[in-house]
Amino acid sequence: MEDKRPYGRKGGTDMAPIEVENLRESLERTRAELARVLRTRDGIEIEKSADQMDEIQYASERDLAIRSVDRESKLLRQVIAALRRIQDGSFGICIECESQISPRRLAALPWALRCIQCESAADRVAGERADSAGERLEDAA
Numbered sequence: 001m002e003d004k005r006p007y008g009r010k011g012g013t014d015m016a017p018i019e020v021e022n023l024r025e026s027l028e029r030t031r032a033e034l035a036r037v038l039r040t041r042d043g044i045e046i047e048k049s050a051d052q053m054d055e056i057q058y059a060s061e062r063d064l065a066i067r068s069v070d071r072e073s074k075l076l077r078q079v080i081a082a083l084r085r086i087q088d089g090s091f092g093i094c095i096e097c098e099s100q101i102s103p104r105r106l107a108a109l110p111w112a113l114r115c116i117q118c119e120s121a122a123d124r125v126a127g128e129r130a131d132s133a134g135e136r137l138e139d140a141a
């Protein structure tokens with residue numbers, strides 16, 4: 001019997017191919033949208049003004065614009081990576097523990113790289129780095 005499934009041959013997600021296809025389409029749309037947004041932001045204008053208050057205003061607008069470009073480029077990279085993972089069959093597999101990422105999680109966050117357990121473990125580590133040592137008491141008990 002011929003296997004014509006484009007996905008899942010290498011033990012990828014057990015999402016139905018049609019669901020993966022829907023996600024792929026929505027990822028493609030997100031990619032196009034982000035690319036468009038980033039193109040229009042390409043020339044962040046550096047406005048000059050004699051007025052110092054205006055200068056401050058422009059500077060903070062510029063900061064904001066640069067920050068959102070950062071965020072959008074990062075998301076765009078994640079979206080492109082997810083599309084690549086759909087193509088090579090590794091979509092939906094956690095990069096940490098190689099278990100399957102739940103279809104519900106993928107539907108909400110198609111570019112997720114980790115299963116919910118690994119993601120919250122990673123969040124915890126990040127949180128612990130950010131927190132002061134003051135919250136460690138309950139662990140010691």
Ligand SMILES: [Zn+2]
Pocket residue numbers: 094095096097098099114115116117118119
């Ligand atoms: Zn995992």
